[in-house]
Amino acid sequence: MSKVVELERVLELVKDGMVVMIGGFLAVGTPETIIDKLVEKGVKDLTIICNDTAFPDKGIGKLVVNKQVKRVITSHIGTNPETGRQMNAGEMEVDLVPQGTLAERIRAAGAGLGGILTPTGIGTVVEEGKEKILVNNKEYLLELPLKADIALLRGSKVDAKGNVWYNNATRNFNPLMATAADVVIVEAEEIVETGDIDANNVVTSGIFVDYIVKEGK
């Protein structure tokens, strides 16, 4: 069964108030077409989990500018002044998470782990309110898993079974998020026949992917 569907079909799945993971690093490896359609549709009160809020006119930044985001869990907002403005105005909640911790919290959710222990953030505001655990006389923070209702990802080549290959630096958070959401949607730069991506080069197995849409439609 092909997982390739029309864009309209997946847009219906994203509803007000949902927790949504979006792949990409400064909008490289981000599903721009799905984001553009979500901006048109105007779905609101989203909680977005992402590496960064990109730029006002690019990637996740467009959802921020259009005031569709209630809360963002992210490592960096410095390239999008609108995120900072909404945060300071109390219009949007921003949870800043160290990038490596963000990656591991998503991985933990996808891997069925109860959390991860990291030295990152010890002695900083990041440790506030978190349990500290001593292992072999070294302190670690217990960081909890991050799950989502939907993951919106971007693949360079995707086959009909949902196997994904990512070109260059577009990989980033995409393979991690593919494992940590109830529904996983991949926007494909190119859709290929099943088998056209050599099994050695598949990065995200199709077992993680529910729907595939073609970019630019």
Next chain:
Amino acid sequence: MDYREKIARRVAMELEDGDIVNLGIGMPTMVANYVSDDIEVILQSENGFIGMGTAPKAGEEDKDLVNAGAMPVTVKKGACFFDSATSFVIIRGGHVDATVLGALQVDAKGNLANWMIPGKMVPGMGGAMDLVVGAKKVIIAMEHTAKGRPKILKECTLPLTAAGEVDLIVTEMGVMEVTDKGLVLKEIAEGVTVDEIKAATEADLIIPSDLKQMNV
């Protein structure tokens, strides 16, 4: 030579053949331009690859290949791409030999503040907290003062990026090492006196008998 080039040139001298290095955005990125041709330094980019090369020629940019500051880059032969979890396995797991970062403040205990000014500027920590905790050597490359005000303090007043992780501070005025006893002034720039660098530094500086000139 402008002060940024001077600092970048001096930091480049700290790197050794075969080192895996992560350079922060801004002045630290310039360090790559001054690494000696006699050694190979492998650059890690936290958005997911190792073996970063120079900027591409105009017209040869690849939309899928940028550095952690979204600037187009290239990769060298032998490069490798990976996801963000693996990127931070490399960073946090102690596989990065040196990281070079800028700072808002750094102090005599090796504490670093470089990710926010409450109420003013809150860009987020990105990968900086993991880098500073995980890299074997943490080098701070920055201007010695901010508009004349010291940035090298007895104790940081801004929210920390990490506690006690900084090893070396390189500025246009000199090179300082963080030790158990405090900051040791290892090298002083040409034309700068010990009194001048002390006056520009809030933290106490230990002046060793073998203080050298900072040659770049």
